[in-house]
Amino acid sequence: xxxxxxxxxxxxxxxxxxxxxxxxxxxxxxxxxxxxxxxxxxxxxxxxxxxxxxxxxxxxxxxxxxxxxxxxxxxxxxxxxxxxxxxxxxxxxxxxxxxxxxxxxxxxxxxxxxxxxx
Amino acid sequence: xxxxxxxxxxxxxxxxxxxxxxxxxxxxxxxxxxxxxxxxxxxxxxxxxxxxxxxxxxxxxxxxxxxxxxxxxxxxxxxxxxxxxxxxxxxxxxxxxxxxxxxxxxxxxxx
Numbered sequence: 001x002x003x004x005x006x007x008x009x010x011x012x013x014x015x016x017x018x019x020x021x022x023x024x025x026x027x028x029x030x031x032x033x034x035x036x037x038x039x040x041x042x043x044x045x046x047x048x049x050x051x052x053x054x055x056x057x058x059x060x061x062x063x064x065x066x067x068x069x070x071x072x073x074x075x076x077x078x079x080x081x082x083x084x085x086x087x088x089x090x091x092x093x094x095x096x097x098x099x100x101x102x103x104x105x106x107x108x109x110x111x112x113x114x115x116x117x118x
Numbered sequence: 119x120x121x122x123x124x125x126x127x128x129x130x131x132x133x134x135x136x137x138x139x140x141x142x143x144x145x146x147x148x149x150x151x152x153x154x155x156x157x158x159x160x161x162x163x164x165x166x167x168x169x170x171x172x173x174x175x176x177x178x179x180x181x182x183x184x185x186x187x188x189x190x191x192x193x194x195x196x197x198x199x200x201x202x203x204x205x206x207x208x209x210x211x212x213x214x215x216x217x218x219x220x221x222x223x224x225x226x227x228x229x
Binding site: 004033035040041042043044045048056059091093106107108109110111112 | 124154160216219
Protein backbone atom coordinates (compact mmCIF):
# COMPACT_ATOMS: atom_id res chain seq x y z
CA UNK A 1 0.00 0.00 0.00
CA UNK A 2 1.01 3.58 -0.54
CA UNK A 3 0.00 4.92 2.85
CA UNK A 4 1.29 4.76 6.41
CA UNK A 5 0.49 1.36 7.90
CA UNK A 6 0.07 0.68 11.61
CA UNK A 7 -0.39 -2.59 13.44
CA UNK A 8 -2.23 -3.86 15.28
CA UNK A 9 -5.33 -1.78 14.60
CA UNK A 10 -6.69 -2.68 18.03
CA UNK A 11 -4.95 -3.93 21.16
CA UNK A 12 -6.50 -4.84 24.49
CA UNK A 13 -4.05 -5.52 27.28
CA UNK A 14 -4.06 -5.98 31.01
CA UNK A 15 -2.63 -3.34 33.28
CA UNK A 16 1.04 -4.00 33.93
CA UNK A 17 1.76 -5.77 30.64
CA UNK A 18 4.11 -4.44 27.97
CA UNK A 19 2.86 -3.58 24.47
CA UNK A 20 4.60 -2.89 21.20
CA UNK A 21 3.02 -0.84 18.43
CA UNK A 22 4.36 -0.84 14.90
CA UNK A 23 4.45 1.78 12.18
CA UNK A 24 5.45 1.34 8.53
CA UNK A 25 5.87 4.81 7.02
CA UNK A 26 5.52 5.74 3.38
CA UNK A 27 8.60 4.56 1.51
CA UNK A 28 11.21 7.30 1.25
CA UNK A 29 9.77 9.43 4.03
CA UNK A 30 12.63 10.44 6.29
CA UNK A 31 10.57 12.06 9.04
CA UNK A 32 8.38 9.95 11.31
CA UNK A 33 6.16 11.09 14.19
CA UNK A 34 4.19 9.39 16.95
CA UNK A 35 1.12 11.08 18.38
CA UNK A 36 -1.63 9.85 20.64
CA UNK A 37 -5.23 10.88 21.06
CA UNK A 38 -6.98 10.18 24.33
CA UNK A 39 -10.75 10.19 24.42
CA UNK A 40 -12.19 13.66 23.81
CA UNK A 41 -8.78 15.26 23.47
CA UNK A 42 -6.57 16.50 20.67
CA UNK A 43 -3.50 14.87 19.22
CA UNK A 44 -0.62 14.83 21.69
CA UNK A 45 2.93 14.76 20.30
CA UNK A 46 5.12 11.93 21.60
CA UNK A 47 8.32 11.65 19.57
CA UNK A 48 9.86 12.63 16.24
CA UNK A 49 12.43 10.73 14.16
CA UNK A 50 14.59 12.17 11.40
CA UNK A 51 16.07 9.11 9.75
CA UNK A 52 16.91 6.69 12.56
CA UNK A 53 17.67 9.31 15.19
CA UNK A 54 15.15 10.95 17.51
CA UNK A 55 16.03 14.62 17.93
CA UNK A 56 12.83 15.32 19.83
CA UNK A 57 11.55 12.94 22.50
CA UNK A 58 9.98 15.70 24.54
CA UNK A 59 6.46 14.34 24.33
CA UNK A 60 7.08 10.91 25.82
CA UNK A 61 4.98 11.01 29.02
CA UNK A 62 7.19 8.78 31.17
CA UNK A 63 10.18 6.45 31.06
CA UNK A 64 7.76 3.58 30.45
CA UNK A 65 7.50 4.85 26.87
CA UNK A 66 10.25 4.29 24.32
CA UNK A 67 10.49 4.19 20.55
CA UNK A 68 12.99 3.17 17.97
CA UNK A 69 13.33 3.30 14.23
CA UNK A 70 15.52 1.09 12.08
CA UNK A 71 16.63 1.29 8.47
CA UNK A 72 14.95 4.68 8.11
CA UNK A 73 11.76 2.70 7.84
CA UNK A 74 9.77 0.80 10.46
CA UNK A 75 9.28 2.29 13.89
CA UNK A 76 8.07 0.62 17.07
CA UNK A 77 6.61 2.36 20.08
CA UNK A 78 6.91 0.32 23.27
CA UNK A 79 4.94 0.93 26.43
CA UNK A 80 6.13 -0.99 29.47
CA UNK A 81 3.98 -1.80 32.50
CA UNK A 82 0.89 -0.30 30.88
CA UNK A 83 -1.50 1.79 32.96
CA UNK A 84 -5.16 2.58 32.33
CA UNK A 85 -4.28 6.18 31.47
CA UNK A 86 -2.25 4.86 28.54
CA UNK A 87 -5.52 3.92 26.81
CA UNK A 88 -5.67 5.99 23.62
CA UNK A 89 -5.39 5.87 19.85
CA UNK A 90 -1.70 5.92 18.94
CA UNK A 91 -1.11 7.57 15.57
CA UNK A 92 1.99 7.42 13.44
CA UNK A 93 2.72 9.94 10.68
CA UNK A 94 5.47 10.37 8.15
CA UNK A 95 6.61 13.06 5.75
CA UNK A 96 9.24 13.49 3.05
CA UNK A 97 11.16 15.80 5.30
CA UNK A 98 10.43 17.60 8.50
CA UNK A 99 7.38 19.81 8.52
CA UNK A 100 9.73 22.76 8.38
CA UNK A 101 10.34 21.75 4.79
CA UNK A 102 8.10 22.32 1.86
CA UNK A 103 4.53 23.49 2.37
CA UNK A 104 3.45 20.56 0.26
CA UNK A 105 5.07 18.04 2.58
CA UNK A 106 2.41 17.67 5.23
CA UNK A 107 2.23 14.79 7.64
CA UNK A 108 0.58 11.63 6.31
CA UNK A 109 -1.10 9.71 9.12
CA UNK A 110 -1.83 6.03 9.54
CA UNK A 111 -5.18 4.82 10.84
CA UNK A 112 -3.81 4.38 14.33
CA UNK A 113 -3.69 1.64 16.95
CA UNK A 114 -6.48 1.76 19.51
CA UNK A 115 -4.96 0.65 22.81
CA UNK A 116 -7.23 -0.32 25.67
CA UNK A 117 -5.67 -1.11 29.05
CA UNK A 118 -8.03 -3.00 31.34
CA UNK B 119 -1.51 24.59 28.97
CA UNK B 120 -3.16 24.27 25.55
CA UNK B 121 -1.26 26.28 22.97
CA UNK B 122 -3.82 25.58 20.24
CA UNK B 123 -7.47 25.82 21.17
CA UNK B 124 -10.61 24.89 19.32
CA UNK B 125 -13.33 26.11 21.64
CA UNK B 126 -16.27 24.62 19.75
CA UNK B 127 -16.39 20.85 20.14
CA UNK B 128 -19.18 20.60 17.58
CA UNK B 129 -20.87 22.51 14.75
CA UNK B 130 -23.94 21.70 12.66
CA UNK B 131 -24.56 23.34 9.30
CA UNK B 132 -27.16 22.92 6.58
CA UNK B 133 -25.95 21.52 3.26
CA UNK B 134 -25.02 24.31 0.85
CA UNK B 135 -24.35 26.83 3.59
CA UNK B 136 -20.98 28.05 4.85
CA UNK B 137 -19.15 26.20 7.65
CA UNK B 138 -16.77 28.29 9.74
CA UNK B 139 -14.40 26.49 12.08
CA UNK B 140 -12.32 28.54 14.47
CA UNK B 141 -8.95 28.09 16.13
CA UNK B 142 -6.96 30.22 18.55
CA UNK B 143 -3.32 29.92 19.52
CA UNK B 144 -1.20 31.39 22.26
CA UNK B 145 2.38 30.81 21.12
CA UNK B 146 3.59 33.81 19.10
CA UNK B 147 6.44 31.68 17.73
CA UNK B 148 4.03 29.62 15.64
CA UNK B 149 4.44 30.56 11.99
CA UNK B 150 2.84 27.74 10.03
CA UNK B 151 -0.73 26.53 10.42
CA UNK B 152 -2.60 23.56 9.03
CA UNK B 153 -6.06 22.03 9.05
CA UNK B 154 -6.60 18.28 9.12
CA UNK B 155 -9.82 16.36 8.64
CA UNK B 156 -10.53 13.04 10.38
CA UNK B 157 -13.16 10.43 9.70
CA UNK B 158 -13.93 7.76 12.34
CA UNK B 159 -11.39 4.91 12.51
CA UNK B 160 -9.07 6.71 10.09
CA UNK B 161 -6.03 8.88 10.59
CA UNK B 162 -6.22 12.64 10.02
CA UNK B 163 -5.74 13.79 6.44
CA UNK B 164 -4.20 17.08 5.42
CA UNK B 165 -6.63 19.66 4.12
CA UNK B 166 -5.01 23.07 3.77
CA UNK B 167 -2.18 25.12 5.25
CA UNK B 168 -1.10 28.73 5.61
CA UNK B 169 2.19 30.39 6.35
CA UNK B 170 2.33 33.41 8.64
CA UNK B 171 3.44 35.60 5.74
CA UNK B 172 -0.06 35.26 4.30
CA UNK B 173 -3.48 36.07 5.69
CA UNK B 174 -5.52 33.91 3.35
CA UNK B 175 -5.11 30.69 1.41
CA UNK B 176 -7.77 29.19 -0.80
CA UNK B 177 -8.15 25.71 -2.27
CA UNK B 178 -11.46 25.00 -3.96
CA UNK B 179 -14.25 25.08 -1.41
CA UNK B 180 -11.78 25.52 1.46
CA UNK B 181 -10.29 28.83 2.60
CA UNK B 182 -8.12 29.43 5.63
CA UNK B 183 -7.85 32.91 7.13
CA UNK B 184 -5.08 33.95 9.51
CA UNK B 185 -5.26 36.95 11.84
CA UNK B 186 -1.82 37.14 13.45
CA UNK B 187 -2.59 40.07 15.71
CA UNK B 188 -5.52 38.17 17.20
CA UNK B 189 -3.69 34.83 17.08
CA UNK B 190 -6.72 33.39 15.37
CA UNK B 191 -7.34 31.32 12.29
CA UNK B 192 -10.48 30.00 10.70
CA UNK B 193 -11.44 27.49 8.08
CA UNK B 194 -14.33 28.30 5.75
CA UNK B 195 -16.03 25.60 3.73
CA UNK B 196 -18.38 26.85 1.01
CA UNK B 197 -20.68 25.27 0.04
CA UNK B 198 -20.78 22.63 2.75
CA UNK B 199 -21.55 19.06 1.67
CA UNK B 200 -22.65 16.02 3.73
CA UNK B 201 -19.30 14.36 2.93
CA UNK B 202 -17.58 17.17 4.81
CA UNK B 203 -18.96 15.78 8.07
CA UNK B 204 -15.86 14.88 10.08
CA UNK B 205 -13.67 16.09 12.93
CA UNK B 206 -11.50 19.03 11.93
CA UNK B 207 -8.20 19.62 13.71
CA UNK B 208 -6.26 22.85 13.65
CA UNK B 209 -2.46 22.48 14.00
CA UNK B 210 0.44 24.89 14.36
CA UNK B 211 4.21 24.73 14.03
CA UNK B 212 7.08 26.92 15.12
CA UNK B 213 10.78 26.23 15.29
CA UNK B 214 10.20 22.83 16.85
CA UNK B 215 9.84 20.11 14.27
CA UNK B 216 6.45 18.94 15.38
CA UNK B 217 2.84 20.03 15.08
CA UNK B 218 0.76 21.13 18.04
CA UNK B 219 -2.87 20.17 17.55
CA UNK B 220 -6.13 21.51 18.89
CA UNK B 221 -8.77 19.25 20.38
CA UNK B 222 -10.88 19.19 17.23
CA UNK B 223 -14.35 20.30 16.13
CA UNK B 224 -16.95 17.78 14.99
CA UNK B 225 -18.66 19.21 11.89
CA UNK B 226 -22.02 17.78 10.88
CA UNK B 227 -23.48 18.86 7.55
CA UNK B 228 -27.19 18.19 7.45
CA UNK B 229 -28.74 17.22 4.11
